[in-house]
Amino acid sequence: MKTRNRFASVTALLGAALLLAPAAHAAPKKSARTTQAAKKKAAKQADVRRVAVLASGPHAEAARDALEAELARRPARYEVVPESAVRSAASRLGQDPTTPAGASAVAAELGLSAVLVADTSTKGKKPQMRLTVRNGRDGKALASPAAARPATVKLVPVAVKRQWTALEKGLQKSRAPDPAPPAPVEPEPPLKPATPVAEAPTEKPATPPAKPPVTEDKAPVRKPVAVTPKPREKEKDPEDSQVHAGVERRPPLVEGGIGLRLFGRSLRYKDDVFGVLRPYTLGLDVGGFALPGAPQVSGDLTVYPLARFKQGALARLGLTGAIDQSFGLKSTGSSGAVSYPTVAREWQAGLRYVMPFGQAERYGFEVTGTYGMNTFRVDPVNDERPLDLPNVEYQTAGLTLGLRAELSQKLDFNFRLGYLHPLSAGELNSDTWFPNATMGAVTGSATVAYRLNSVLDVRLKADLRRYFFKFNPEVGDPYIAGGAVDQYPGLTLQLGFKY
Numbered sequence: 001m002k003t004r005n006r007f008a009s010v011t012a013l014l015g016a017a018l019l020l021a022p023a024a025h026a027a028p029k030k031s032a033r034t035t036q037a038a039k040k041k042a043a044k045q046a047d048v049r050r051v052a053v054l055a056s057g058p059h060a061e062a063a064r065d066a067l068e069a070e071l072a073r074r075p076a077r078y079e080v081v082p083e084s085a086v087r088s089a090a091s092r093l094g095q096d097p098t099t100p101a102g103a104s105a106v107a108a109e110l111g112l113s114a115v116l117v118a119d120t121s122t123k124g125k126k127p128q129m130r131l132t133v134r135n136g137r138d139g140k141a142l143a144s145p146a147a148a149r150p151a152t153v154k155l156v157p158v159a160v161k162r163q164w165t166a167l168e169k170g171l172q173k174s175r176a177p178d179p180a181p182p183a184p185v186e187p188e189p190p191l192k193p194a195t196p197v198a199e200a201p202t203e204k205p206a207t208p209p210a211k212p213p214v215t216e217d218k219a220p221v222r223k224p225v226a227v228t229p230k231p232r233e234k235e236k237d238p239e240d241s242q243v244h245a246g247v248e249r250r251p252p253l254v255e256g257g258i259g260l261r262l263f264g265r266s267l268r269y270k271d272d273v274f275g276v277l278r279p280y281t282l283g284l285d286v287g288g289f290a291l292p293g294a295p296q297v298s299g300d301l302t303v304y305p306l307a308r309f310k311q312g313a314l315a316r317l318g319l320t321g322a323i324d325q326s327f328g329l330k331s332t333g334s335s336g337a338v339s340y341p342t343v344a345r346e347w348q349a350g351l352r353y354v355m356p357f358g359q360a361e362r363y364g365f366e367v368t369g370t371y372g373m374n375t376f377r378v379d380p381v382n383d384e385r386p387l388d389l390p391n392v393e394y395q396t397a398g399l400t401l402g403l404r405a406e407l408s409q410k411l412d413f414n415f416r417l418g419y420l421h422p423l424s425a426g427e428l429n430s431d432t433w434f435p436n437a438t439m440g441a442v443t444g445s446a447t448v449a450y451r452l453n454s455v456l457d458v459r460l461k462a463d464l465r466r467y468f469f470k471f472n473p474e475v476g477d478p479y480i481a482g483g484a485v486d487q488y489p490g491l492t493l494q495l496g497f498k499y
Helices: 002-047 060-072 083-093 100-110 156-173 238-246
Strands: 049-056 078-081 114-119 130-135 141-143 254-263 265-270 280-282 294-303 317-326 329-332 339-357 363-378 392-406 411-424 438-451 456-470 483-498
Touching: 049 060, 049 083, 049 100, 060 078, 060 114, 060 156, 078 083, 083 100, 100 114, 100 130, 114 156, 130 156, 141 156, 254 317, 280 329, 294 339, 294 483, 339 392, 363 411, 392 438, 411 456
Parallel strands: 049 078, 049 114
Antiparallel strands: 114 130, 130 141, 254 294, 254 483, 265 280, 265 483, 294 317, 317 339, 329 339, 339 363, 363 392, 392 411, 411 438, 438 456, 456 483
């Protein structure tokens, strides 16, 4: 009987082992597959980059829609963060998200891997679009293809598709900022042991002493202190200047200057057959060239009336004018015994057009058309004046070309060169002197300005006006000479302004 029972027990144990063995063998395989799938899913989630699109300019909406559509077509690679969230974070942090420092600050706030900047501002009359991928970790430009021109509303999606390959290379290189380390947790102070209570005497039952109020030792409560973020210095990024090179600066409304000018004058005749023509010099004569020394009040003003209402060509068109007025001048006669009061005055008015160019529009090309008058007159004393010195009054129409440049953050340079066509020259081309004279004139100036602030600057200008004549004398003319040169060098110190 016992043998049968043992045999039955052994049989039962073997059957149970046979049933449980397949299940135990299959369980590890199922667990391994689950772990592998979980790892793949985690890797895919790690590859997804959070990207925000920032668009500006007249075609900002079209550029934003085209870029977000390209990102949405690749949901396994990119997660699009709304532009409103980026703008809100940038406003809260006081940063410009299109700059390196601003992009990295906003990316750290929102956990962005990249910021895709689209600039559709207009360069002159040509619409353009420039795209830039900024790294979330440090704000550097990872990709900045050449600007697409022209970029109209219909052509913006086409330009995005053409540049997408370069943009995606930059997006794949982007990295999100490292998460900030957790703040260290201070340990709570240990609890103080309770003070033992003295036992009451057993002889006299007395009222038990009142228990002192138990005070719980609590950890000190630390109030959160608002930390004002320090403004980050703007990083210099060579590619950042290229991104903003297409942004058109707003032209000034008014610019000009006022100050003191020192000038000179030298009138020299050529081929004076009879030697009766008297040369004239105002200032120190150095080899027939008069150095500046006579004082004048000098001022100029240019107003761009449409600068605050329009962008583009008409905003750069200005009304310009200038005047130089002498004071306290004297001229002597041929004998040197009498001094005659002398007036030297020049004014001009016209139109000026400025065409900016170069990186960040640091340079400008000027075209100026003017009408003006330059007077040099010796007034009589006791109704007498030197008859051997003609009074001149040049009426001119001129065209001047100029180049302006920002040499640095503080220094500006301006160079102008022009031609003046004299319409008359006063007594010098009258019947009394040289009635058959033909004439012309050139002018040039170079100015260096040191900026004191955003409005004021100090300017030093050197200039020269040179009138030249061919007299074409004929038999019977009062004077016989081949020609003359009348030139006016100047040196001006001004307080300038631009607003």
